[in-house]
Amino acid sequence: MQLQERDKAVIWHPFTPLKQAPVPLPIVRGDGLYLIDEQGRRYMDAISSWWVNLHGHAHPYIARKLYEQAMTLEQVIFAGFTHLPAIELAERLLPLLPGSFSKIFYSDNGSTSTEVAIKMALQYWWNRSLHSDPPADASPSLKRTTILAFNNSYHGDTFGAMSVSDRSVFTMAFHDKLFDVLFIDTPSADNIVSLQQIIADKGQNIAAFIYEPLVQGAGGMKMYDVRLLDQLIAAAKQQAIICIADEVMTGFGRTGQLFASQHGQQQPDIICLSKGLTGGTMALGVTAAAQFIVDAFVSDNALKTFFHGHSFTANPLACAAALASLDLLQQETCRRNIDQLVTFNANFAQRLRTLQPGLPIKNVRHLGTILAFEITQGEDNYLNNLAATITARAMQKGLYIRPLGNTVYTMPPYCITLQELEWMADTIIEIIQDIKTPPVVPMA
Numbered sequence: 001m002q003l004q005e006r007d008k009a010v011i012w013h014p015f016t017p018l019k020q021a022p023v024p025l026p027i028v029r030g031d032g033l034y035l036i037d038e039q040g041r042r043y044m045d046a047i048s049s050w051w052v053n054l055h056g057h058a059h060p061y062i063a064r065k066l067y068e069q070a071m072t073l074e075q076v077i078f079a080g081f082t083h084l085p086a087i088e089l090a091e092r093l094l095p096l097l098p099g100s101f102s103k104i105f106y107s108d109n110g111s112t113s114t115e116v117a118i119k120m121a122l123q124y125w126w127n128r129s130l131h132s133d134p135p136a137d138a139s140p141s142l143k144r145t146t147i148l149a150f151n152n153s154y155h156g157d158t159f160g161a162m163s164v165s166d167r168s169v170f171t172m173a174f175h176d177k178l179f180d181v182l183f184i185d186t187p188s189a190d191n192i193v194s195l196q197q198i199i200a201d202k203g204q205n206i207a208a209f210i211y212e213p214l215v216q217g218a219g220g221m222k223m224y225d226v227r228l229l230d231q232l233i234a235a236a237k238q239q240a241i242i243c244i245a246d247e248v249m250t251g252f253g254r255t256g257q258l259f260a261s262q263h264g265q266q267q268p269d270i271i272c273l274s275k276g277l278t279g280g281t282m283a284l285g286v287t288a289a290a291q292f293i294v295d296a297f298v299s300d301n302a303l304k305t306f307f308h309g310h311s312f313t314a315n316p317l318a319c320a321a322a323l324a325s326l327d328l329l330q331q332e333t334c335r336r337n338i339d340q341l342v343t344f345n346a347n348f349a350q351r352l353r354t355l356q357p358g359l360p361i362k363n364v365r366h367l368g369t370i371l372a373f374e375i376t377q378g379e380d381n382y383l384n385n386l387a388a389t390i391t392a393r394a395m396q397k398g399l400y401i402r403p404l405g406n407t408v409y410t411m412p413p414y415c416i417t418l419q420e421l422e423w424m425a426d427t428i429i430e431i432i433q434d435i436k437t438p439p440v441v442p443m444a
């Protein structure tokens with residue numbers, strides 16, 4: 001039986017309607033920038049397989065490190081035990097992180113990394129409000145419960161992560177089960193003063209502020225100004241609000257800096273990482289916390305323990321992959337590749353803007369290794385059918401992109417060469433030039 005038929009019989013795919021979705025393409029091999037199907041056709045992975053892959057597929061160095069770790073210790077319970085890969089990864093990550101962090105909490109993916117951050121922040125205030133174990137300033141009024149988040153945000157698919165994410169088609173079926181969140185727009189020159197005012201007015205009840213720094217990924221690669229974010233974080237810190245940077249997508253070089261927060265002056269108190277953490281090879285999440293947060297959990301009172309964990313917390317294979325990815329990321333070659341990609345994007349954006357009068361596109365923008373724009377057809381949302389059409393046309397040409405609704409974006413692995421970048425840009429422009437007749441069918 002063909003793989004596609006076998007798949008259809010038994011598999012339920014993520015973010016994929018069970019009816020009318022295009023049949024999934026079996027991929028049998030990865031080779032650097034390329035995914036290879038059963039017929040040996042090669043597809044340039046221009047979105048890093050959902051933003052995770054940094055150094056290319058089936059990277060021999062990461063593969064070797066994984067193999068060595070698998071032959072040594074593949075998994076061990078992480079309560080009551082520890083191991084070198086987890087310790088070494090924490091030791092190497094902490095000094096690289098934007099801000100002053102003192103401990104790493106491991107989990108399995110991006111959603112759990114934000115879920116952990118939210119729980120940590122809420123329990124920080126709860127712990128501080130417990131009477132039984134004084135600091136002298138403990139009082140019920142210290143217990144803050146509101147979370148501040150951005151409209152159009154995406155922090156994952158578990159319930160806490162969904163709650164702090166935009167109310168959208170992703171979350172619609174669960175709205176009555178999601179906790180209330182104070183949502184504000186991302187900052188602009190027009191609204192910054194009113195946003196600061198909201199924080200000043202409501203700050204006494206706000207436990208934490210969670211944000212995707214500079215780029216809202218799943219929300220459509222929306223970008224906003226670093227100085228305005230700085231002002232919001234500063235306003236939040238003035239109210240002692242815990243600032244949580246969700247760098248699950250932006251981490252590990254995507255914005256040109258190692259972390260997006262490094263573009264600004266104000267640093268978070270908690271940072272969430274996943275996706276590129278292992279170079280995109282293994283599932284792993286990290287939530288790093290500043291000392292003052294950790295301190296609120298250090299107590300003789302067992303109730304102040306952070307009662308959270310996963311079977312595969314700090315899986316040694318995943319930690320080994322993350323260490324190998326860091327090795328590659330810290331090589332001079334990788335730095336040069338990222339710089340090349342950043343420069344290329346500036347030129348590609350300029351080229352698109354020059355072509356824009358004749359192309360059905362708008363809002364060309366870029367930050368670091370990410371470039372995005374909208375196609376001016378149909379509605380500006382995730383259900384815009386253009387996405388499937390563009391993906392299909394690109395695949396015919398050997399390019400893999402997966403627009404978010406009518407938002408086309410590129411975010412390739414750093415190993416992409418200049419020649420490959422130029423082919424990618426030419427191919428995308430060709431595809432957009434071909435969109436003459438509107439293929440948009442309204443969805444029910």
Ligand SMILES: *Cc1c(COP(=O)(O)O)cnc(C)c1O
Nearest residue numbers: 109110111154155156217248249
């Ligand atoms: C992808 C993503 C998540 C969720 O990560 P998963 O590993 O898919 O659960 C959370 N936050 C941001 C910013 C993301 O891009």
